[in-house]
């Protein structure tokens with residue numbers, strides 16, 4: 001995308017500022033009419049004013065003739081676009097929501113009733129948090145514009161803290177309509193219908209209006225653009241996929257039924273081969289995740305599909321982000337419905353991005369391009385950072401880029417730093433399969449490159465939405481549901497809880513001391529908190545069955561075991577530290593203690609993708625089939 005597009009994009013800011021002004025006026029009216037919400041409404045008004053100021057500032061800066069200032073970098077353009085779409089979708093959503101106050105005269109609700117139905121406390125909280133995230137993103141972009149060169153802008157934007165801010169905005173946009181679901185739930189409560197947890201969400205007369213509104217369409221179009229599935233969209237509009245930094249969005253249907261397992265389709269309709277784009281068959285389904293589980297119930301599946309609905313076990317895959325949920329689905333696919341060539345092609349973009357983005361992260365975090373200027377890698381680093389080759393549609397990595405990645409990776413200083421990080425767990429995020437893809441750079445640049453099973457299993461793309469995979473094994477039928485584990489995705493879990501027969505929890509046993517990509521803390525601590533929260537959640541049935549699969553066993557080195565056992569939660573292990581079985585037994589016992597009372601049944605298993613692509617599936621299935629309840 002060229003800088004001119006940024007200026008065009010910034011032109012849209014003026015329209016947004018008008019919407020914000022109107023929204024602030026309505027909120028001021030409401031605050032006067034309903035004093036109880038005074039504080040929160042004031043906070044909302046304040047946050048909107050800050051957002052408006054940041055927007056005006058951005059518009060001013062990108063419209064200023066550049067002079068000696070650096071022209072906006074590619075990364076800047078992409079991030080600004082993400083932020084603008086997010087702002088527009090969110091501010092317009094709020095505006096549309098508030099417009100209901102003016103329209104609702106006919107239904108006899110008092111102003112108080114209308115406030116409670118349309119804008120209750122939890123909804124205000126959601127908006128406050130999203131507005132805050134948007135403002136942070138705009139302020140980050142403003143800060144980067146102070147940089148001297150576009151390379152410096154890129155570098156600033158590639159820092160993990162910057163990526164987190166932009167990611168958060170992207171997640172907020174993707175969850176925008178989940179907010180409507182939440183609001184519907186909350187409004188059930190505020191209109192007097194007891195506990196949210198014991199009621200089903202009701203539909204409001206305005207829900208259909210929302211789903212057909214411009215706001216909703218905007219959010220939807222944005223998601224489809226990013227998933228590369230909007231026919232009418234200029235390709236340059238599509239933010240390039242970044243490893244864990246950008247991600248491909250899948251788009252779930254946004255209604256109370258959006259995550260209803262009963263309603264999830266068993267067969268994704270085949271497009272009859274009319275669409276030549278190999279990825280669109282998957283992406284075209286609103287609930288599928290393009291590229292993440294390329295084998296999402298293909299219509300031509302050879303698996304028996306009759307009488308499935310009555311006997312099929314619904315397995316809900318949950319666990320923290322990057323713990324191996326989608327990898328398990330891919331492994332199941334290898335075992336039960338192997339990837340064909342066309343599907344493999346669809347993974348090329350993701351795999352190449354994994355490799356390039358991993359190296360970018362490493363360059364930024366290790367400062368390898370700067371150390372005294374004598375690493376001799378400046379040329380390679382520049383090539384890597386400035387590469388904006390469009391890798392969609394199966395375009396492979398360019399040879400010179402692969403060469404640059406290999407040179408940086410094999411540089412002895414880089415190897416030293418990487419080894420140092422491994423041993424001392426320096427606090428910066430790197431994806432699980434970093435080494436694998438960096439070792440593979442030259443292979444990816446082969447013009448005939450076709451991803452292997454292992455490449456597909458090793459690649460990572462954050463799941464957004466719900467993916468399903470269905471198959472028969474040992475005379476039983478299984479339906480796996482893969483839901484994203486990132487923070488913004490977890491609210492969907494709760495909706496799915498009542499529908500699942502079995503909860504399968506992928507527990508990354510190797511992540512202690514690693515940085516969570518979601519919020520920068522220790523990944524294991526976050527994972528433990530999540531486990532404790534979910535197994536004791538009031539919407540989990542008393543006799544629910546949990547199967548915990550310890551993942552990434554192949555990475556359980558003595559150093560990793562030592563880090564794990566030094567955590568307060570896992571302390572107390574006195575036996576042989578080299579005995580993986582005993583260490584895992586200990587971990588299982590500790591996890592079981594987090595379950596309060598005897599309310600749920602928990603079984604434990606383990607899995608790894610190291611020895612064969614189907615191994616993870618086999619191990620998970622073995623654990624599952626040993627359950628008495630199956």
Ligand SMILES: Nc1nc2c(ncn2[C@@H]2O[C@H](COP(=O)(O)OP(=O)(O)OP(=O)(O)O)[C@@H](O)[C@H]2O)c(=O)[nH]1
Nearest residue numbers: 321322323324325326327457458463485552608609
């Ligand atoms: N070495 C190794 N890597 C693994 C193993 N299992 C998963 N991984 C890697 O860990 C990463 C996990 O990716 P996913 O399975 O997509 O993670 P996820 O849990 O679906 O994450 P979200 O979609 O963000 O919730 C991938 O890069 C996998 O290749 C394993 O057993 N061994």
Ligand SMILES: [Mg+2]
Nearest residue numbers: 325326462463
């Ligand atoms: Mg996933």
